[in-house]
Amino acid sequence: MKEFLNKLIVSIQKCDSVIIMSHRYMDLDGFGAALGLYQIVKKYNESVSIIINKEEQDSAISKAMEKIDTPISFLTALDAEKRVTANTLLIILDVHKKEMLECPFLVDQTEHLVVIDHHIKGEHILDNVSYSYIKDNVSSTVEIIVDLLKLEEERIGSIISTIMLAGMYIDTNNFNIKTTANTYLAGAYLMQNGANNVVKQELFQEDKKNIIRRQKLLKNSHMVNKNMIVCVLDKNIYTGTDLAKIAEELLQFEEVEASFAIGYVEENTVGVSARSLGKINVEKIMKCLGGGGHKTDAAARMPNHSLNKCKDILLEILR
Ligand SMILES: [Mn+2]
Incomplete structure (x- = not known):
C-alpha cells in the first residue's frame, strides 16, 4: 500500500489536474471515499474535483453535501468533459468496470488512469489503467482511503469523517458483512477525527x-x-x-x-x-x-x- 501511495503522489504532482469519479448511482461509500481522497490529493495538487450527478443523486448524498463545511470542487459530467486533458489524472473509486462508471467516455480522454476498488475483479476491467489498488477482502473503498490517510498522517474534518463512516456502514450492512479487525480500526480512525453517529443517522433518515x-x-x-x-x-x-x-x-x-x-x-x-x-x-x-x-x-x-x-x-x- 505504501508503494501504491508513493506512486499515486508522483502522479498527482506530475499531472495538470486531478478528477475523482465513482460509479453511476454513486453511493455513500464512493462519495465518502472521494471526499477522503480529495484531502490527500489537495496537498499535492490544487486542481482537484469530484464528479457528481445531481439528477441521479442518492438522498443521503444530497443531505451530506448540504452539511459539508469545507470548500470542495464538484463537477458535472459536462464540466468534466470540458476540463479533462490528456494530462489529467483520473482516479476511479469503488468500481473497475467501464460500463458502470459515472462518465465512461472520460476514460478515453486521458493517459493517466488509476483505480481504487474493493470489488471482486470481474470481466470487462478497464483496459487502459496505469495502475490500480483493487483488494476484494476490504469492506469498502472508504476503508482503503482511511488506510491511505493514516499513512499520510492526514487529519480530516468531522463532517467528512462522518460521511466516510456512513459509507462504511452502507457497504458492511452496519458492520455485519465483509467486516474485519481493520474495518473497525478504520471506523475508529474516523471517530478519532470527529465522526458523529447522530449526524450519520440523520443522513440515513428518510420520509x-x-x-x-x-x-x-x-x-x-x-x-x-x-x-x-x-x-x-x-x-x-x-x-x-x-x-x-x-x-x-x-x-x-x-x-x-x-x-x-x-x-x-x-x-x-x-x-x-x-x-x-x-x-x-x-x-x-x-x-x-x-x-x-x-x-x-x-x-x-x-x-x-x-x-x-x-x-x-x-x-x-x-x-
Ligand atoms: Mn463500495
Whole structure:
C-alpha cells in the first residue's frame, strides 16, 4: 500500500489536474471515499474535483453535501468533459468496470488512469489503467482511503469523517458483512477525527411514508429454494434505490442467503435488484437478465417486459 501511495503522489504532482469519479448511482461509500481522497490529493495538487450527478443523486448524498463545511470542487459530467486533458489524472473509486462508471467516455480522454476498488475483479476491467489498488477482502473503498490517510498522517474534518463512516456502514450492512479487525480500526480512525453517529443517522433518515410503503411491499415476498427470497412489487413505478433498499431489507429474513426485488422502474421496463450475503453469486444471476454488478450486489433492467414475465424468467433461473 505504501508503494501504491508513493506512486499515486508522483502522479498527482506530475499531472495538470486531478478528477475523482465513482460509479453511476454513486453511493455513500464512493462519495465518502472521494471526499477522503480529495484531502490527500489537495496537498499535492490544487486542481482537484469530484464528479457528481445531481439528477441521479442518492438522498443521503444530497443531505451530506448540504452539511459539508469545507470548500470542495464538484463537477458535472459536462464540466468534466470540458476540463479533462490528456494530462489529467483520473482516479476511479469503488468500481473497475467501464460500463458502470459515472462518465465512461472520460476514460478515453486521458493517459493517466488509476483505480481504487474493493470489488471482486470481474470481466470487462478497464483496459487502459496505469495502475490500480483493487483488494476484494476490504469492506469498502472508504476503508482503503482511511488506510491511505493514516499513512499520510492526514487529519480530516468531522463532517467528512462522518460521511466516510456512513459509507462504511452502507457497504458492511452496519458492520455485519465483509467486516474485519481493520474495518473497525478504520471506523475508529474516523471517530478519532470527529465522526458523529447522530449526524450519520440523520443522513440515513428518510420520509416516513417511503419507509412504510417499503415495509408493506416486503409482504409480497416469498422464499425460493429455501435460501433465496423474491419480492415482487406492485404495478407502480419505483426508483432503483427503492429496489436496492428492499433487497437489502430482505437479507435480514431468516435463512435468506440472497434476495431479489423486482418492480417497474419505468413504464414497460422492469428493474431487478439483487443482494447476497456472500455465498450465492448474484452477479452471475443478474447477467442472465442482461445486467451486472458484483458478487454480493447486482442489478438488471429489462425493457419491454411486463412484471409478470420478468418474475417468471427470474424464477426459472433461480430454480
Ligand atoms: Mn463500495
